[in-house]
Structures are given as C-alpha cells and as structure tokens.
Amino acid sequence: MAWLPNMVYADGIRKQTQIKFGGYDHRIGAEDGSVWDEKNMSSRVYPVMEPRKPRYTVRQLTTPNGYYIHDGVHYWADGTELFKDGKKIGNVKNSKKVFASLGKYIAIWPDKLVYHTEEETLEPVESTWTGAAKIQNGTYLDVESAANTIKAPGVDFADYFRAGDAVTISGATVHEKNNTTIIIREVDGDELRFYENSFVIGENGDSEAALTIKREAPEMDFLCENENRLWGCKGDTIFSSKLGDPFNWNCFDGLATDSYAVDVGSEGDFTGAVSYLGYAVFFKPEKIYKVYGSQPSNYQVMGSAALGVDIGSGKSLAVAGETLFYLSRAGVMAYTGGLPQSAAEAFGTEQYQNGVAGSDGIRYWISMENKNGDLSLFCFDTQNGVWTREDETKALDFGWDRGVYMLRSDGTVLLLGDAMEIPEDATQEAQVGSFVEFGDFTHEDPNRKGVSKFQLRVEVEQGATLELLVQFDSDGVWRSVKTMKPDKKKSYYLAVVPRRCDHYRIKLVGTGMWRLYSMTRESYSGSEL
Numbered sequence: 001m002a003w004l005p006n007m008v009y010a011d012g013i014r015k016q017t018q019i020k021f022g023g024y025d026h027r028i029g030a031e032d033g034s035v036w037d038e039k040n041m042s043s044r045v046y047p048v049m050e051p052r053k054p055r056y057t058v059r060q061l062t063t064p065n066g067y068y069i070h071d072g073v074h075y076w077a078d079g080t081e082l083f084k085d086g087k088k089i090g091n092v093k094n095s096k097k098v099f100a101s102l103g104k105y106i107a108i109w110p111d112k113l114v115y116h117t118e119e120e121t122l123e124p125v126e127s128t129w130t131g132a133a134k135i136q137n138g139t140y141l142d143v144e145s146a147a148n149t150i151k152a153p154g155v156d157f158a159d160y161f162r163a164g165d166a167v168t169i170s171g172a173t174v175h176e177k178n179n180t181t182i183i184i185r186e187v188d189g190d191e192l193r194f195y196e197n198s199f200v201i202g203e204n205g206d207s208e209a210a211l212t213i214k215r216e217a218p219e220m221d222f223l224c225e226n227e228n229r230l231w232g233c234k235g236d237t238i239f240s241s242k243l244g245d246p247f248n249w250n251c252f253d254g255l256a257t258d259s260y261a262v263d264v265g266s267e268g269d270f271t272g273a274v275s276y277l278g279y280a281v282f283f284k285p286e287k288i289y290k291v292y293g294s295q296p297s298n299y300q301v302m303g304s305a306a307l308g309v310d311i312g313s314g315k316s317l318a319v320a321g322e323t324l325f326y327l328s329r330a331g332v333m334a335y336t337g338g339l340p341q342s343a344a345e346a347f348g349t350e351q352y353q354n355g356v357a358g359s360d361g362i363r364y365w366i367s368m369e370n371k372n373g374d375l376s377l378f379c380f381d382t383q384n385g386v387w388t389r390e391d392e393t394k395a396l397d398f399g400w401d402r403g404v405y406m407l408r409s410d411g412t413v414l415l416l417g418d419a420m421e422i423p424e425d426a427t428q429e430a431q432v433g434s435f436v437e438f439g440d441f442t443h444e445d446p447n448r449k450g451v452s453k454f455q456l457r458v459e460v461e462q463g464a465t466l467e468l469l470v471q472f473d474s475d476g477v478w479r480s481v482k483t484m485k486p487d488k489k490k491s492y493y494l495a496v497v498p499r500r501c502d503h504y505r506i507k508l509v510g511t512g513m514w515r516l517y518s519m520t521r522e523s524y525s526g527s528e529l
Contacts, residue, residue, distance in 0.1 A: 013452065016443070017520040020047035023386035024378070025439070026348040036439040036505075040432050041388045043363075043381040044418065049516040051434035052390055053417025056426035059086075061411035066097030068106070069399030073117070075099065075106060076407070082108070082115075082122070089115060090122035096396075100223035102230050107246050109232070112217050114246050125247050128214040129160045130171070135178060136205030138193055140185060145196040150213070155190045161215060163187050164242075166250040166259070168214050174206040175199070181250055217249045218261075222273035222314050226280040231291070233270040233282050237263050238291070238301065240280070256295040264289060264301060272309035274317045276324050277337055283308035283317075285329055288340070306339050313368075315397065316355030320364035321382030327355030327368060332380070343380065346387040352376075358398020358406065360418070365404065367395035431463065431512040440474075440503040447525050448500045454481065455520035459489040464512025468494060472501040489517070 018033045023043055025034040035041075042052040063079035076083050077097045082090045090113070098109045106115040112125040131152055138149025150169075161167060165184045172178035178199045186193035192213070199206075218239050220232030230241040240260035242248040251259045264287075272283040282289040288306050293299040307328040309316065316327040324335040331344025331352065350370055357366040364380040377393040380386070394409040403419025415426060443449060451470070460466050464486060469478040482494045508516065 013522055013524050014443075015520055015522050017455075017518055019518045021049040021516065022047075023346065023381070023384075023388045025346050025387075026350055027345070028348060030439050032439070032441050032443065034439045035436055037437040038389050038435060040390055040434040041436060042390075043379070043384055043386040043388050045515065046381065046384045046386055049436065051432050051510060051513060052388075053513075054429035054432055055417050056415040056419070056422055056428050058405065058413045058415050058423055058426050061407070061413065063094065064396055064407055064409070064411040065092075065095060066099060067397040067399060067405070067407035067413065068097075068099035069401045069405060070099075070101045070106060071117075072401050074399070074401065074405075075115070076413075077108075078411075082113075084115070089120070098221070098223050100225050100230055102225050102241070102246050103228070103244060105246050107223060107230055109220055109223055123247075125217040126215055127160045127165075128212065129155070129157070130210060130212045131155065132207075132209055133211040134205050134207045135172070135174075135199050135201050135211075137201075138191060140193050140196060145193075147199045147201045148194045148196050150192045150194075150211070152190050152211075157187050157190065157192050161187055161192065161213070162247075164245070164248065164251070165215050166242075166248050166252075168216055168250070169211065170214070171210050171212045172206070172208055174208065175201065178206070183251055183253055215247065217247075222270065222282075224273045224275045224280060226275035226291075227278070227294075229280075231273060231275070231280040231282075233273050235269050236265065237261060238270075238280075238282055238289070240291075240296075240299075254297075256297070258296045260296040260299055262299075262301055264303060266303065271311055272314035272317050272326065274324065276319065276335075281324075283314075283326070285310055288335075304339070307333055310353060310355070312353060313355040316357040316366055316368070318357040318359040318364055318366075318398070319361075320359040320380065321362055323382065325357065325359075325364045325366070325380070327352060327357070327366065332366065356395045356397065358395075358400070358404055360400060360404050365390075365395075365398065365406070365416075367393055369394070433511050435507060435509045436516075437507045438505055440505060441521065442503045443523060443525070445525055448502060449523050449525050450498050450500050451496050451504055451521065451523045452498055453496060453522040454494045454506075455491055455518075455522075456484075456494065457489070457491045457517040457519075458484060459515045459517070460484050460486050460510075461513040462486045464510065464514050466508060466510040466514045469507040469509065470496060471505045471507070472499055473503060474505075478507055484514075489515075 061078040065077035067076045080094050082092045092111050100107045104117050115122050133152040168181045220234045223232045230246045232239045242251045242259045243257035249259050268284045280291040288308050289303045309326050310329045313327040333340040334343040352368040355368040367377045369375045375392045375394050377390040397407040399405045402421040404416040406414045467483040468481040
C-alpha cells in the first residue's frame with residue numbers, strides 16, 4: 001500500500017494516510033490497508049477505489065447451451081435451437097456447445113456442424129450414404145482408369161460428398177479389402193471416382209447390395225483454430241483438420257494439406273485447448289503440450305511437466321495483456337510460452353474450481369467456485385497487477401464485440417459496463433450495490449491501541465450513498481460511523497467513540513457510484529494490556 005509519512009503529535013495521537021488502494025488480497029498476513037473482501041469493485045481508476053460500472057442485459061436465453069462471438073456476429077445455442085444475431089439458423093442437440101472459427105466457417109461440437117458465414121448454410125461435418133452400388137472400372141481426368149469408380153444409379157453423390165473428402169467404405173462383401181478409408185478425387189452424378197486401382201474387383205466389377213460410404217469426424221471436447229486448421233482433442237488424442245477444411249479429419253495423402261492425429265500417451269485426459277503465439281497448445285492437469293512445425297510431415301508435439309488446466313476449467317483459457325491465463329488445480333496461472341507462473345497469490349489459501357473466463361485484451365474475468373460451492377466473479381487488471389471481486393455470478397461463456405459479453409447460468413446475456421458500444425435495446429442495471437472490507441489494521445503495533453477519528457476524501461455521485469463502518473477485535477459487530485450523501489469531491493472528518501483494541505477493521509458499503517481518494521486514520525498507542 002502507498003502511505004504518506006506517519007505524523008505523531010505531542011499528545012501521542014498519530015495520523016496515517018493511505019493514498020493508494022490495491023485490489024483483493026485474501027491472505028491472512030496481508031499488510032494494513034489491504035482489501036480482505038469486496039463486492040462489485042473495479043480497478044478502472046486505480047489507485048483510486050470505485051465500484052464497477054452497471055452492466056447491461058442484452059437478451060435472455062431459456063436453456064443456455066453456449067454463446068460465441070466472431071467478427072461482431074453473435075451465435076448462441078438455446079435448447080435445441082441455434083441462432084445468429086437473433087435469427088434461427090438450425091437445430092442442434094440439447095447439450096453444451098464448443099464453438100471455433102476457421103475462415104468463413106463456424107464449427108459447432110459435439111454436434112459436428114459447420115455454419116458457412118457467407119452462404120449462410122448449416123451443414124453436418126459427417127455425411128453417410130448407404131445403398132446398392134457397383135465398384136467398377138471408370139475414368140479419372142477423362143482418362144480410362146481401372147478399379148477406381150463406385151457407381152450407384154439414380155444417386156446424386158454431390159448431395160453427400162465433394163472431391164477431396166476422405167471417406168470410410170464398409171459393407172463390401174465380394175472383396176473385403178475394399179472396406180477402407182480413401183480420398184474421393186471426382187464426384188460426377190451417380191459416380192465417385194478415385195485413383196486408378198484403388199479397389200480390388202472381379203472382371204465385371206463388384207456389385208454390393210448395401211455399401212456404406214461415410215465422411216467421419218472425431219469426437220472432441222475442445223476446439224481451437226491455428227494456422228488455418230481446426231485443432232481439437234479428446235481423451236489422449238490430438239486432432240487436426242485438413243488445411244482450411246473443417247469437414248475432413250482423415251485425409252492422409254502425404255501432402256502438406258493433410259489432416260493430422262497423434263496420441264500423446266500420458267496419464268489423464270485433455271482438459272483444454274487454445275491457439276497461443278502461433279501454436280496449438282493442449283493441456284492436461286499436469287502437462288502442457290505444444291505442437292511445433294508447419295505441416296503434418298514435420299509436426300512435433302512437445303510436452304512439459306507443468307501445471308495445466310484443471311478438470312472442468314477448459315473454458316478458463318483467455319489472453320489478457322499478451323499473457324495466457326487459466327485455472328489450474330493450484331489456482332490461476334499466467335503462461336507466456338515457457339513454464340506457467342502463479343497469479344493466485346491474492347486468493348490466499350482459498351481453492352477454486354470450474355473456471356470460465358473471458359478478456360477484453362487487458363483485463364481477465366474468471367467465474368469460479370470454491371470447495372464449498374460458493375461462486376465468485378473476479379477480474380485481473382494486467383496493467384496494474386490488481387485483482388478485484390465483482391459478485392457471485394456463474395458464467396457459462398464470454399465473448400468480445402466492442403465490449404465483454406457474458407452468458408450467465410440463468411440464461412441472461414450481459415454486457416459488462418466498460419463497453420465501447422451498447423446495443424439500442426439493452427437494459428441498464430439499476431444502482432450497483434458494493435462494499436469493501438479492509439483487513440486487520442494493527443499499525444504494526446502489538447500493544448492495545450485506540451482509534452479516535454477517520455478522514456476520508458471521497459466523491460459520491462447523485463443518487464448514491466457511502467457508509468463507513470468499523471469492527472473491533474473481530475467481534476462480528478459492524479458499527480456505523482457515518483453515511484455520506486451525494487456531494488462533490490471533499491474530505492469527511494469523522495469521529496469514532498474511543499475504544500481500545502488489539503486490531504480493528506474498516507468497511508465501506510455503497511450504492512451507486514462513489515470514489516475513495518484517500519483515507520487517514522487517527523489513533524494512539526496504549527499499553528500491552
């Protein structure tokens with residue numbers, strides 16, 4: 001804390017003035033002037049203390065299953081319906097969603113759907129055709145080719161597949177070797193064409209009664225985009241789509257554009273994935289994996305033994321101040337590409353889990369719960385290194401669109417108060433209730449001491465109030481000293497009923513907007529008894 005020099009007068013009265021107010025500090029041994037607990041506070045005007053700005057309610061979802069913002073366009077899943085900026089664009093399963101963007105595509109898992117932002121179409125990543133077909137000789141690039149064509153009269157295969165798709169063929173009974181995964185080279189009406197001699201057939205071809213052709217995609221818990229590929233993970237496996245193509249995950253053609261998959265072989269399942277500093281980075285609770293290389297032939301997955309993302313906190317990954325933050329089993333971590341460092345000192349011995357986070361590029365918001373299930377929404381200001389606590393919000397998703405949007409667990413979509421643009425139909429929150437409870441004041445004096453007066457330099461806006469309360473020797477009783485009403489910036493000189501104590505605490509309780517510029521405490525030292 002920043003203090004002005006102590007003044008000790010002839011009568012033993014000493015004055016101590018604090019002009020810099022740090023953030024949340026829940027450590028037992030924090031110094032005088034530290035904030036033990038708070039609600040709805042902000043570091044926006046640090047080192048001055050003030051509440052956060054009111055939020056705005058943007059929309060209400062009935063069954064919130066996910067919220068995602070890309071290029072200023074809002075996507076969300078409400079129950080079994082998928083929306084784009086309020087317009088329904090399709091149906092989905094009633095489950096929590098993971099979104100990721102790849103160029104003109106928005107990928108939605110676990111439904112395995114892709115929305116084309118230019119054509120405004122929603123397509124399944126997987127596609128299956130089953131029916132009677134003949135595997136036969138055909139053509140490729142208008143040249144006769146042997147054993148390279150699947151023909152199904154009356155079928156338009158363009159409704160199911162496209163050239164370049166990797167498909168799995170099953171149901172071949174004449175030559176079982178034809179049950180394979182292979183890449184389609186041409187799609188022409190009722191014919192699928194492959195490279196010459198892709199199949200084994202009889203003299204007149206193989207007629208199959210129930211041939212199944214399927215373009216498949218892996219199950220994945222986490223998605224991200226990196227270097228024009230979608231990356232994902234599940235269990236112990238990392239997956240990458242074909243270059244620029246979110247529909248193909250099994251193209252292994254020996255080309256730089258191929259798909260990619262690898263098992264890492266370490267204990268536990270993946271708990272998160274993110275693109276950071278040009279790398280696809282994957283996390284387990286005790287491992288961090290980074291994918292090096294420019295194409296599948298030279299990809300290398302390098303793992304390091306370090307605290308990764310905790311189970312259930314895959315959505316806590318967010319970048320603020322060029323640093324990647326996330327919730328590990330040991331608290332919030334700051335990662336810059338090497339070994340992660342703890343950013344959780346301010347939380348003391350409190351342990352948190354199930355983190356969901358977002359960022360505006362400078363500040364990092366994280367909603368998480370302690371071991372008792374108590375919820376807190378915290379904000380870390382990377383410019384000032386200060387944590388503040390807002391309230392008990394449980395967030396499901398965050399997004400950025402000229403401001404930070406937050407999907408709350410009750411389905412409310414909120415815009416946080418420092419937004420650059422506010423939607424016309426947004427509803428502003430009523431006056432914000434706030435409080436700050438400072439930790440124990442001891443004056444670094446083991447003797448009994450008396451508190452006589454406080455001098456607060458504050459500013460209380462119209463419609464707001466600010467009350468000062470004091471508690472002695474942790475007796476649980478808060479005694480009101482003064483309620484300050486709206487006024488210009490000024491100092492209040494407040495007397496306290498004298499009382500000797502070992503330590504005391506100060507609490508400020510406010511409604512609406514107020515600011516604390518300085519706080520001076522007058523006290524005198526007594527004996528050790």
